[in-house]
Amino acid sequence: MEFNNPTREEIGQLLRKAGNIAVVGLSDKSDRTSYMxxxxxxxxxxxxxxxxxxxxxxxxxxxxxxxxxxxxxxxDIVNVFRRDEYCADVAREAAAIKANVLWLQLGIHSDEAVQIAAENGMTAVTNRCIKVEDSIVLRGAGRG
Incomplete structure (x- = not known):
């Protein structure tokens, strides 16, 4: 089965509904992409x-x-900054806490993680930057 990311409209809805975003692999170093x-x-x-x-x-x-x-x-969203091979385990953890969305950052894709997300009722987004998508779909207007 071929995976397709949600549409931009659907991504906008996911972001508008998001309260808590867990960032897996968030670095404490301010020069790292995850931190920025x-x-x-x-x-x-x-x-x-x-x-x-x-x-x-x-x-x-x-x-x-x-x-x-x-x-x-x-x-609400589990935003992942880990290499592809770790994503299935993160997806299992996300399912266990009943997260709504598994979001694999730009450059990250795992068919197994996507499958785990689907089997557990989560929406999956892969190979997309949440910051870029937020700026595109919400156009700087804020989240309301």
Whole structure:
């Protein structure tokens, strides 16, 4: 079965509904793409929840969690900055916490992760930058 990303209109709806975005693989280094994207999304009004077992404390003023299962509140989007081969495991974790969307960042695609997402009622987005999509579909108008 061939995978197709949601349409831009559907992506806009997903972003408008998003409250908490767990960012798996979020770096605490400000020169890393994951940090820059998460910071931009945070400045646009999204709640960013860092997930990185290598970092303790906070990133972007938010508590860092080692796994998705450690997050004590609902997650709408799981935004993934991990290599393709780790994405199926992240998809299983996202399904276990009942996330709504599995979002694999630009340059990342995993057929297995997409299949796991579909089997668990999640919408999958792959090989797309959430920051770029937000700026395109919401055109700087904010999230309301």
């Amino acid at each position: 994207v998460a910071e931009a999304m945070q400045s646009r009004g999204y709640r960013i929840i860092p997930v990185n077992p290598q970092v303790q404390g906070e990133i972007l003023g938010e508590t860092v969690y080692a796994t998705l299962a450690d997050i004590p509140e609902p997650v």
